[in-house]
Amino acid sequence: MTSGNSFLTRQELLGLAVVSLLILVVLPASVDIFRLNLIGKYLTYAFVAIGLVLCWGMGGILSLGQGVFFGLGGYCMAMFLKLEASTPEATKIQSTPGIPDFMDWNQLTELPWFWEPFHSFPFTLVAIVALPSLFAFVIGAAMFKRRVGGVYFAIITQAIAAILTILIIGQQGYTGGVNGITDLRTLLGWDIRTDSAKYVLYFVNAGLLIAVIVAAQAVRKSKLGRLLVALRDKEDRVRFSGYDVANFKIFAFCLAAAFSAIGGAMFTLQVGFMSPSFVGIVPSIEMVIYTAVGGRLSIFGAVYGTLLVNWAKTTFSETFPELWLFGLGALFIAVVLVFPNGLAGLYRSYLQPHVDRLLGVKKPADDDEPASDAVPEAAARAAE
Amino acid sequence: MFADYSWSELGSIFAMQGFAGLILFSVFVLMALGLAIIFGQMGVINMAHGEFMILGAYVTYLCSNFFSTYLPALFGIYFFVAMILAFFASGALGALVEWGLIRHLYKRPLDTLLATWGLSLILQQAYRSIFGAREVGVSLPSWLLGSWPLTDLIEIPINGLFVMSLTFLIAVGVYFLMFRSRLGMQTRAVVQNRVMAGAVGINTERVDRMTFAIGCGIAGVAGSAFTMIGSTGPTAGQLYIVDTFLIVVFGGAASLLGTIASAFTISQAQSTMEFFLSGSMAKVLTLLTVVGILMLRPEGLFSLKIRR
DSSP, rough: TTTTTTOOHHEEEHHHHHHIIIIIIIIOOOOOOHHHHHHHHHHHHHHHHHHHIIIIITTTOOOHHHHHHEEEHHHHHHHHHHHHHOOOTTTTTSSEEEEEEEETTTTSSSOOOOGGGGGGGGHHHHHHHHHHHHHHHHHHOOOOOOOOOHHHHHHHHHHHHHHHHHHHOOOHHHGGGGOOBBBOOOEEEEEETTTHHHHHHHHHHHHHHHHHHHHHHHHHSSSHHHHHHHHHHOHHHHHTOOOHHHHHHHHHHHHHHHHHHHOOOOOHHHSSOOOGGSSHHHHHHHHHHHHHHHOOHHHHHHHHHHHHHHHHHHHHHOHHHHHHHHHHHHHHHHHHHTTHHHHHIIIIIHHHHHHHHHTSSSSSOOSOOSSSSHHHHHHHHHOO | TTTSSSHOOOOOOOOHHHHHHHHHHHHHHHHHEEEIIIIIIIIOOOOHHHHHHHHHHHHHHHHHHHHHHOOGGGGGGGGHHHHHHHHHHHHHHHHHHHHGGGGOTTTTTHHHHHHHHHHHHHHHHHHHHHHSOBBOOOOOGGGGOOOSSSSSEEEEHHHHHHHHHHHHHHHHHHHHHHSSSSSHHHHHHHHHHHHHHHHHHOOOHHHHHHHHHHHHHHHHHHHHHHHTSSBBBHHHHHHHHHHHHHHHHHHHHHHHHHHHHHHHHHHHHHHHHHHHHHHHHHHHHHHHHHHHHHHHTTTOOOOOOOOO
16 A cells, blocks of 8 residues: 555556557557558557446446447547538539438438537537547436446446447438448548558557556546445445445446547547447447456556457457357456456466566555455455 | 328237237247346346357257158157257256356356356357358248238238247246246245255255256247247347346346236337337337336336345
8 A cells, every 4th residue: 555645656657668668669660551550440449448447347337338438439530520521522423412422322411410510620529528428427327326236237238239239220311320431531631541641540549548548547546446446345335434436436437438439539530430330239348358358457458458359359350260259259258267357467476576576666556456366246246 | 100090900000010029029038038037036147048049949940950851740740849859958058058157157247247248159159150150940830830810901820829829838837937846946045045045955056057057948948939930040149138138127137027027018119119110210219218217217117125
């Protein structure tokens, strides 16, 4: 506890330096622009994974609907870019020029009202963060105030992910349907499809990710972060101490949603489209595995976990497409049964002693870990 | 939306859609019953439940092929053999999964959820490798084909009727199993107080395994019945898993009666709306309503009074 109160301990400073070095220097220097763009795409998932560290790892709230917020952020950005690409000149062959092409295909003759504000870039930037956070607030307030949590929360967020996917696919004229919003070209007149633009976007993405890491670290070290851990392990005791538990959970959930949405918006910019296949049940639960592989309590672990799982996915599905699902399934089971603390747990037991000796730290400051080596829910369940 | 139809047409539409809803209701009930036992009684989230169902469907498919090739004389009754085999195949796999995976995770429900999701991915890929990615259908024996005209406008398909009576029988069977048999009594005792149940001599580990296996077995039978009205693909199970979980939660997790009531409400709402709106909007509206109600009343329709 002695060194735990400062914002960054020496180990965490080292961790931050290593992550920054990796994504800002090592990766851009060692791979070509195609692979770097791919890594940029993976890193947008790391935003979601960091959000899940806060709300699942620390707060014990498992959301299986993070794809919803990722998608909302992505769609906000995509709507702005699509409107910019659909100028009356560019779309003059359509029966109604000036509206996005998929609307024209679906016999829409004017822009729907909820698309109108997305002509404005400042509005879009605000909406990317505000809309998903607001949505998360509504869900969180409805559920946590009634003390719904655990598996019920997981099932309901999963249902919300399913509903949103069906809605997007069903309302083809308004959302682009199953193909999503495609053919995005420029951001404020700047072509985002060129290699140089991809480099710039990668570094913007990496910079935002580091900012989010620092923000998450600040939350973790604050009183709020300590309360989150406390209510995960003994919710009633926190409540009896006079805290309104629901508000802390709502905040963590909203923050995770905002992080995911930033990731979603950067995803749209780097990949050049957004579709419902990043919203639904399957992507949402895959995002949970990134966090689990990284170690559900470790912010840096979430970044490494995301990169590792996605790298494995790309490699395996390129060479052995049939084996990939077996591998992913086995990973889900292994990460739960065999190494519940993920990469961070492996690091802590094998590497950290050596690192500590180099840094001259005598005692590791592990204040988030439960007293036993059991995973958080075990401690929480045992207490009930 | 009602203005374009006359009263008698509207009546027939509601009757036909109501009947289509009853078939959907049967499938939901069969799937949800197994889940209600596993989730409601044991508190285990089994995300692979849909895949256990699909296993039953594939067993039925294999049986249908076997009978039509080797025992064409007995083809009329193959379905009953298939159902029993499906029950034991899914049940055996369930027992194996409980032994290898679930029993280590009883105290970590969220982790069970992730692990069984992994299991469902593995099973899906296994089905795809063995049976191919294409959907397969079974051929029905002749006595299940055709329909039974009730009036000029209303026709009732016989296979739908058969699935419905089957559902009724299985639901009654589950009731007797849970509330009238020794195993059911032991299961409920273990759920209420594990330590005390162990102290009076119930082998709690064995009860857990049997309960999980029976829940999976019922899913297998559900899959078997499912082949009567639709085709089966490797990912068909995943399509129903969210609906099924919502049904069980909506009904109040510990109540079998609640499960049946909520399956009825959801399936009827969905199939009636399907006729007037598009299929996807009907589903969105139904699920949204259910989620909305659950947010206002998290304990579900039928719930035990508990002090929170």
